[in-house]
Amino acid sequence: MPPKSDINKAGWEQSEFPILCETCLGDNAFVRMSKQEFGRSCGTCARPFTVFRWNPGTGMRYKTTVICQTCAQIKNVCQTCLLDLEYGLPTQVRDTALALQNEAPSSDINREYYAQNMEGKLEKNKSLLDSHRAQSAGKEMLKQLARTDPYYKRNQPHVCSFFVKGECKRGSECPYRHEKPVESELSRQNIQDRYYGRNDPVAKKIMSSHADTMGLQAPEDKSVMSLFLSSLPASSTELSVRTRVLQSLPAIQPSQLRSVVHVAKSKCAFINFKDRATAELAAQAWANGLDIDGERVGVKWGRSKNAAAGPSKASASSDPGASAMVS
Template sequence: MATSLGSNTYNRQNWEDADFPILCQTCLGENPYIRMTKEKYGKECKICARPFTVFRWCPGTRMRFKKTEVCQTCSKMKNVCQTCLLDLEYGLPIQVRDTGLAIKDDIPRSDVNKEYFTQNMERELANSDGTRPGGQVGKATSSSDMLLKLARTTPYYKRNRPHICSFWVKGECRRGEECPYRHEKPTDPDDPLADQNIKDRYYGINDPVADKLLKRASTMPRLDPPDDKSITTLYIGGLGETVTDGDLKGYFYQFGEIRTITIVQRQQCAFIQFATRQAAEMAAEKSFNKLIVNGQRLTVKWGRSQAARGKEGEGLTEMGTRLDPVPGLPGALPPPPPLDEEAPANYFNLDPSTSPAVMNLTLPPPPGLNPPPPGKLTTNIYSHSNTSPCMKR
């Protein structure tokens, strides 16, 4: 076996021999029956430069062959896949995982310090039960809400597709459908995702994929607490008919003392008032966009005072959207005067000051009715009311 200069500084006791690789579900593939080749001390690790056992396999039909890139010691120190170097729990790059857990990378970069650190970590991992990752990741006590929102819980098998055929791009590929590479147009070379480095991915620096995910996390909706410190009430919407006050109390009591719980059945919402502002802020932070009670996803918002709701209601349409004033147009018209129900209806638009003599004119009967006898001629005014003969027709 040909040994490199970097592997001469290690004795054979530090060379790694393994029976099965540490892989994620995406790299392993969707086929449960795969044939995997094993090459003992086939290559040196791209991080610590120690010889290790290399595994090679094809994850599925029309997929490219994949192999392990780093040794299992480096994989366990970061809790990542040996091939794609993504976190095994969240499926995210190391830089995103460390940012969410507030972990600072302390792995040395120089050859001698890296060798000493790797040997100590390998000894520590050998004495552990193997159920928890090593290094700073194993010491992290709690998870992050950002990681739970960005986590990839399902495998993404399109990542195993073959590379783009360079001969097809130049118009010189003669294999046709038998070509094992993809016949697609390449992406923009100026795209930052086109330039990725395995060491930058492992150490969590200058990772373009991580930068893209962190930018997406910064634009996610957040529930900011109101400036009024006296507000300790949360609005819970979308209760339905299955969620009761006991269910709400059973969930929200963990954040602090609850003063009152008011349920509005007509609006299918509830208002939970906490005893302290700190408890209300903790409940809002832990429940926003992830509150599910009795299989019902609920909406969590901050309550508002009556004065604040009155100010915010000004300038809103019936749909609840705020309209900005258009420059150059006149202001809103004044409301019409209230109708006087006691005033008589003037259906003929006559001047109220008209003399009664004019009002006593005899009007012809509606068409279809016989005229009254000459001796019983009256001065009735036919109006469009419910009792009018016109309406009865």
């Protein structure tokens, strides 16, 4: 506990050992940690916390904790890499698969208050992570995507910026890596976004390539904003499908769902979204199917209305990346 006289330190965090994933901890059984109390402010809640620094293995770069333990526990992530401790995945992937609600406080004051408030509710939060809304298809997806073995390559030193410019004179003494830089998405990410699981380019890439693998590649025709559900249980109704759809996509507003057209006779339904980004998010979230009334339902992209027409293709291919980023 902080000294009583220093009332401003209420809520400051002290800890004996960091909460880390296996990769960040490294393979050195005798790892020595340096510890600095209130060494910096947490990258997400801004409250001062105990910062740890260590070398995760021979030839690796020093690692340090960037968020406090409370924040790490709230989301069950590593204090250093911010990846989920169980699956080794970005929170955005985990939360999308498990249909977890993300309430991200916006201002610094709110974030501090949020973390303090959550501190007392961590137990409750564990059950939240175990949410009933988590459908078995989502859990299956996480198991397929999980990185369970430690991935020590991630601890390598950064690429030497002087070497890249052909100017490094340190040769083999240089502590940085002398190789051509591979674009690292992790370095371009923002801590807040990664932590709260929003606008995370790495998560987006993981989920869209998984959707592709599962046969849910987003159609080139950007006007397609519908998903088709098949083999619905006989008990399903338009309302039960709609409810389930919204439940499984907590990140979207009900207004982003244009309509649900349920065809009882053929046990299928069309889920029509108002925008393409939402339809893509749904396809990624449902890559392993969707569970409705306890049964696994098939998911496919809707058909292009002008499948035969060519002109839309030309405009789409001019800059597909940019148009995919919109919204």
